[in-house]
Amino acid sequence: MALNDDYLDYPLRRHGYDHERFEWSMLSERPPITWPEGKTLAVWINVSLQFYPLNQRGEPFKVPNGMTMPYPDLRHFSLRDYGNRVGIYRVLKALAAHNIKPTFAINAQLAEQTPYLVERLKAHGGEFIAHGWNMDHLHYGGQPREEEAELVKRSVETLRRVTGQPVRGWLSPAKHQSFNTLDLLAENGIQYCADWVNDDMPYACHTQTNSLAMMPLATEIEDQFVMSQNLHSEDSWVTQVKDAFDFLLEESREQGGRLFALNLHPWLVGQPHRIACLEEVLAHISGHSEVWQAPAGEILDAFSAATEQA
Amino acid sequence: MTENLKACLKESLDVYDYWAYDQRPRIEWPGGAKVAFWVAPNIEYYELDPPQNPSRKPWPHPHPAVPGYSIRDYGNRVGHQRQMALLDKYGIRGSISLSTALCEHHPEIIQMCKERDWEFFSHGIYNTRYTYGLSEAQERMMIRDSMETIHRHTGQACAGYLAPALSHSEHTLDLFAEVGEELFGAKGGLYTCDLFHDDQPTPVRVRSGKRFISMPYSLEMNDTIVYAVNKVEPRQYSTMLKRHFDRLYLEGAESGTVMCIPTHNYQVSCPHRIKAFEEALEYITGHPDVWVATGREIADYYMTHYYDAALDSMTAQAVSAGREG
Numbered sequence: 001m002a003l004n005d006d007y008l009d010y011p012l013r014r015h016g017y018d019h020e021r022f023e024w025s026m027l028s029e030r031p032p033i034t035w036p037e038g039k040t041l042a043v044w045i046n047v048s049l050q051f052y053p054l055n056q057r058g059e060p061f062k063v064p065n066g067m068t069m070p071y072p073d074l075r076h077f078s079l080r081d082y083g084n085r086v087g088i089y090r091v092l093k094a095l096a097a098h099n100i101k102p103t104f105a106i107n108a109q110l111a112e113q114t115p116y117l118v119e120r121l122k123a124h125g126g127e128f129i130a131h132g133w134n135m136d137h138l139h140y141g142g143q144p145r146e147e148e149a150e151l152v153k154r155s156v157e158t159l160r161r162v163t164g165q166p167v168r169g170w171l172s173p174a175k176h177q178s179f180n181t182l183d184l185l186a187e188n189g190i191q192y193c194a195d196w197v198n199d200d201m202p203y204a205c206h207t208q209t210n211s212l213a214m215m216p217l218a219t220e221i222e223d224q225f226v227m228s229q230n231l232h233s234e235d236s237w238v239t240q241v242k243d244a245f246d247f248l249l250e251e252s253r254e255q256g257g258r259l260f261a262l263n264l265h266p267w268l269v270g271q272p273h274r275i276a277c278l279e280e281v282l283a284h285i286s287g288h289s290e291v292w293q294a295p296a297g298e299i300l301d302a303f304s305a306a307t308e309q310a
Numbered sequence: 311m312t313e314n315l316k317a318c319l320k321e322s323l324d325v326y327d328y329w330a331y332d333q334r335p336r337i338e339w340p341g342g343a344k345v346a347f348w349v350a351p352n353i354e355y356y357e358l359d360p361p362q363n364p365s366r367k368p369w370p371h372p373h374p375a376v377p378g379y380s381i382r383d384y385g386n387r388v389g390h391q392r393q394m395a396l397l398d399k400y401g402i403r404g405s406i407s408l409s410t411a412l413c414e415h416h417p418e419i420i421q422m423c424k425e426r427d428w429e430f431f432s433h434g435i436y437n438t439r440y441t442y443g444l445s446e447a448q449e450r451m452m453i454r455d456s457m458e459t460i461h462r463h464t465g466q467a468c469a470g471y472l473a474p475a476l477s478h479s480e481h482t483l484d485l486f487a488e489v490g491e492e493l494f495g496a497k498g499g500l501y502t503c504d505l506f507h508d509d510q511p512t513p514v515r516v517r518s519g520k521r522f523i524s525m526p527y528s529l530e531m532n533d534t535i536v537y538a539v540n541k542v543e544p545r546q547y548s549t550m551l552k553r554h555f556d557r558l559y560l561e562g563a564e565s566g567t568v569m570c571i572p573t574h575n576y577q578v579s580c581p582h583r584i585k586a587f588e589e590a591l592e593y594i595t596g597h598p599d600v601w602v603a604t605g606r607e608i609a610d611y612y613m614t615h616y617y618d619a620a621l622d623s624m625t626a627q628a629v630s631a632g633r634e635g
Contacts, residue, residue, distance in 0.1 A: 010436070018415070244580070
């Protein structure tokens with residue numbers, strides 16, 4: 001039996017998008033902007049600190065990099081926990097060596113349970129952004145609005161309390177959202193979201209209340225995407241990150257400011273055999289006079305100031 | 311699927327006969343070129359919340375599938391201009407495999423391609439609406455809609471088809487050829503990109519008897535297959551493209567071959583991959599005996615010069631194999 005004819009109805013076939021979250025706009029058509037001090041490439045180094053519970057519910061699906069073995073999956077639980085105990089300290093050392101001001105996306109439950117880690121991150125310096133409750137509390141289509149509202153509120157308030165920072169940014173676990181997520185973020189005073197990877201510059205989104213910016217945090221060059229999902233070698237990851245950086249730097253010289261956003265996971269890149277690759281990447285990124293390295297919130301502020309002037 | 315339905319499935323679609331690579335009339339491309347080279351950028355629109363199809367889920371996760379949707383949107387917002395600049399640089403006119411709803415969603419992209427005299431061929435309406443489960447009348451209506459949309463927005467008589475998300479029915483090729491003939495006569499509905507059985511164009515039987523061919527499009531060189539399915543490293547893709555070209559160029563001295571690079575702006579145009587793609591384009595177009603063309607140009611040339619000889623050769627081989635024509 002054939003499908004109903006409405007399978008060939010396209011009510012949202014129109015100019016722009018099939019949704020109203022943001023405006024259709026090609027990057028190359030926007031007025032060029034310059035970052036502070038005349039720099040052309042803004043660099044956002046994001047460090048994701050995550051808690052993968054042993055009793056993973058997997059609702060409505062198992063998060064990538066989570067538990068895969070029958071309970072208790074000690075191997076994946078402890079491999080991920082390694083990042084918060086050991087890997088992060090190697091990563092911090094590497095960041096400090098290049099005077100990087102990082103952005104820490106941290107699961108609120110982890111922040112609450114590891115006060116020493118939070119103090120250490122605060123002492124290092126950098127911006128905290130919310131990263132949901134933990135890696136087994138996903139935001140997803142079909143999730144009851146009240147349930148997600150409580151989750152966002154609890155995550156954001158907990159992180160504000162334990163860090164003492166305003167917490168302006170948000171990265172959803174595994175970058176999954178419901179149709180309500182952006183509205184709920186705005187209701188909780190979140191000013192920018194990192195989930196939508198559709199641009200190499202910030203852009204404005206619509207929500208039911210306040211305005212919200214999207215700060216695309218590239219997935220394609222993430223350590224976990226390249227080495228854990230695609231199973232590419234460490235050396236290939238270094239090449240890919242350098243190629244991406246070099247290309248965006250060149251494009252920023254010719255076409256105006258660009259954002260280079262690199263997301264890191266200490267449980268992966270903080271391993272002894274990988275940390276030198278991160279050091280090589282950071283050395284490459286740091287050696288350019290056109291680069292402005294800053295936490296994500298500062299990059300957004302500079303973007304807002306520059307677009308108001310334009 | 312019930313046993314009764316399974317019994318109706320065909321063992322082979324039977325739209326072409328066996329035809330050995332080493333027993334064919336010699337092809338020579340314009341200017342004595344050994345390889346006809348074309349680049350087919352897929353410019354696609356995936357919907358954020360498409361309807362479900364009983365045979366295939368449009369997204370792996372509950373909607374909105376932000377990761378999948380947003381990287382594809384990157385292709386349109388950011389990637390397209392980058393690939394277009396590269397193709398301009400190496401003198402290549404793209405042959406676009408088009409989610410034709412993009413004419414409505416993003417006409418700015420269509421305009422830029424029109425200005426460059428690129429070819430537009432149909433890739434359905436959306437890449438999130440599948441052929442599976444459509445009746446013949448419904449599929450015909452969808453194909454017709456896509457071809458009319460291309461004509462309305464570009465003035466082009468659509469020559470080629472790549473079924474949306476490579477979803478087919480048994481009649482996809484027949485319907486495309488028929489609708490092409492109805493709308494544009496001999497100028498429309500000439501080639502399919504849905505068959506991967508050859509490195510040269512080959513005649514394909516459609517029920518109307520229209521002169522119709524398969525155009526080599528290559529899944530093996532398709533960036534999405536390479537990157538997202540086979541998880542290949544970017545620099546290795548460059549190596550693969552060069553090796554693929556080297557062999558077709560070598561064999562093209564005997565009889566002309568076709569090389570296609572099917573691309574997606576959310577794959578090759580990402581900052582960590584574009585350099586590898588450019589290296590391959592520079593290498594390929596740096597060879598003297600390469601005919602840089604579009605899908606339609608290759609199809610037209612083949613139809614004019616080799617189609618009849620190919621049919622004769624195929625018939626002769628079938629007869630000598632003891633089969634009735």
